[in-house]
Amino acid sequence: MEAADAMPKQPLSVRTKTNGAMADDREVVGEPVSPSARLLEDMYIVIIIGFAAPMNLPAFRAGVASRIACHLPFRSIQATDKKGILRWVETTVSLDYHIVCPTLDAVAVAIDPDQAVEDYVASLSTQSMDNSRPLWDFHLLDFPTSEATSTAVMRVHHSLSDGVSLLTLLMSCARSAADHMKPPAMPPLPKRTGAIYARPRPPASAGALAFARWVWSFVLLAWHTTVDVAVFFATILFLKDTRTPFTTTGHHGELHRKRIVHRSLNLEDVKSVKQTMNCAVNDVLVGVTSAALSRYYYRKSGDNETGKDIRVRSILLVNLRPSTSVHASVNMIESGKGSDVKWGNQVGFIFLPLHIAMHSDPLDYVRKAKNTCDRKKSSLEVAFTHVAAEVFFKLFGPKAGAAIFDRMVYHTTTSLSNMIGPVEQVELFGHPVVFVASTTFVPQEAIVVNYQSYVNSVRLALAVDEAPFPDCHELLDDFSETLNIIKGAAVSLGKHNQKE
Template sequence: MLDTAAVLVNPDQAVEDYVASLSTKPMDHSRPMWEFHILDFPTSEATATAVIRVHHSLSDGTSLLMLLLSSTRSAADPSKPPALPPLPARTGAIYVRPRPPMSAGSLAFALWLWSFVLLAWHTMWDAAIFISTILFRKDTQTLFSCTDHGNRRPNRIVHRSLSLDDVKFVKDAMNCTVNDVLVGCTDAALSRYYYRKSGDNKTGKEIRLRSVLVVNLRATTALHECVSMIQSAKGSDVKLGNQLGFIILPVQIAMHHDPLNFIRKAKNTVDRKKSSLEVAFTHVAAEVVHKIFGRKAGAYIVDRMFSNTTTLLSNMIGPVEQVEFCGHPVVFIAPSQYGLPQAINVNFNSYVNTVRVVLAVDETQFPDCHELLDDFVESLRIIKDAAEKHGSHDMKA
């Protein structure tokens, strides 16, 4: 229940507290596993807030994004559906290397064949890491680690806006992807928070922290196709559910003199992971175990993966123009999740010209979670400033 007095004193905090309280309440299994909570009072960002809680067994984030896009209208012209995000440049899986034409020569063909050798080697290595993580390989115990796996405490979900233009500026300056920039900014923000809170100044100390990067396994055109089917009254043919794979991604806790090193290392790590079938392997492994040994065994594998790593990381592309829902303009979208055996999860979601960073944290371990949000804002600012200097230096050279 909402505290009326608290709403009057600090409506933003009242919304945050209400959302945190939902993480302590189980869903009613006698009803459909989704809920709408309308908090009809103004905050600093909106005139009202809609909180949608959906059980993860029904859908993943990409499916929910499909439903959102198909249920909204363009705020600029409500008679039209919203514009869809642009299709990615690639058409196949992230690990696919296009075959060179025969005119490219024998060297290009040999390098193409070598890419399959690397693909096999990297896949075997990543599969071994995944299996060892399930069995015994744990992250270093730090202030980010979950301190009570057996009694999962309330999650507080907080969020902040970042400039998508700033993210794209860094992307262009470093010749990488938006995802590379967000991964690098996450590493930089967690590093700032870690060194400030721990007082640890041993930069050479080995700290093994890993994030579980969630990857959508649908075809690159799936979002556009599904939204079109829903809008054309063929929604019953759309398969929602969960079609996810996972990448176990190292988190770099470091103090770099050049902040762009966070982006460089993130790009190198993600590029290396793209030359692997780890995403497909983790998905198939969980599915096979689930079908052979039952859902509890499948859930156990996923639970162990999250228990032995430190954080979850996801990034989704949202609407590219402002949308409205049932005649009400949507000011921001802040997707997250709770119930995982981790003390902190990081989610990014773009909407028009902003990127919303959303943290779901154990409120006992992170009572200062808003300071961590400040670290994300400051990290992007520092990295962008370094990218501007990097660009001006290249022009002079």
């Protein structure tokens, strides 16, 4: 009997309803569901993992039982107590409901296995989860594709976890492919240890000019925060992005079938541009995103007015945990202190403008991205948006809070995230990992862009509505071709600078 199935079969003090669970005559005890988690209704994080070996179902089930289902959030459901408070309530876990081995059309798999996997993942976007069980599952597809021998798809309701929590979980589950007894090497710690907007005070020996610059940085911080907060409220009230091919065509409450397409980009190419442009990896990826969307926009719209103002904004998710949180959490899990790890959602967000234009110099997209990201680092916007979400929920209630959140998402265009994954080859429950593609099903958005690094590659994943993006593979081509063009321009610039 597996560890998860061997848990004591305590009767659960809930009864299932169509909209979740409600308390019966006994008391429901557990942590309240946070306001941030309650705002993420109908949002699912999806992680596609390609393996270099056939699926070993007993080993995979044993690994999930001992390394995932053992953690409290992954054996809890949401239930309403007698006072109407929604809480996380511990329950038993039966892996038969959480590990799915679907039987697909053998003819379709034989003709195009890549398409068969893509179609199956798309079908998950319209399938809700059973609220009477913990809100996560694995779907195992045991047949070869062009990139992998077998595939696992992990789906987790966003109220249960954010991307950083899931990365922490998977890093703790993985083992080094070079030494199966060791956990994988962790990504290097960032040089920054404080908040992104923090400006350390210069030493007295630096002089009056350095001190004046330090004081001026706080003036800019206050001004930028004021502007960003005003834009935040304007977005909720009336400020909408320009209608483009990326704008959702749906209405509030509608669920559209989502299709996930993904591709590997060369991390060394990204780092090469980063070094030449003296910027961050995230700046390069934002620049590539702007350039690729611009390429697609002008091709599909037929718009020749390259100088007009096109407002396209991304909701960029920002981790509010300390920069060392992943390392610390993995170490706690490895040392048997997994109960001390803070799971759940601990993210804020910023409105990040994406530059839609045509430039003769491809590096202008990266320059624009760097300027925008540097400007956002000198603002308290991310802290304000996190607190605002909590306050809106508490003041106006769950329905009104969710309506305000939906309005904000509908008035912007896309979501964007970038996460650092394992820096060496790993295996998951005995299965060597070829690639990891992660993204999110967001009902209110027609396109979501995610980047996930793994060893020496960056996996780009696009989650798009099927109707407006029947050519989503062309859009994927735009991203890879754009990176090649930007890299070529950076190489030329580097050679020119060397000559000088």
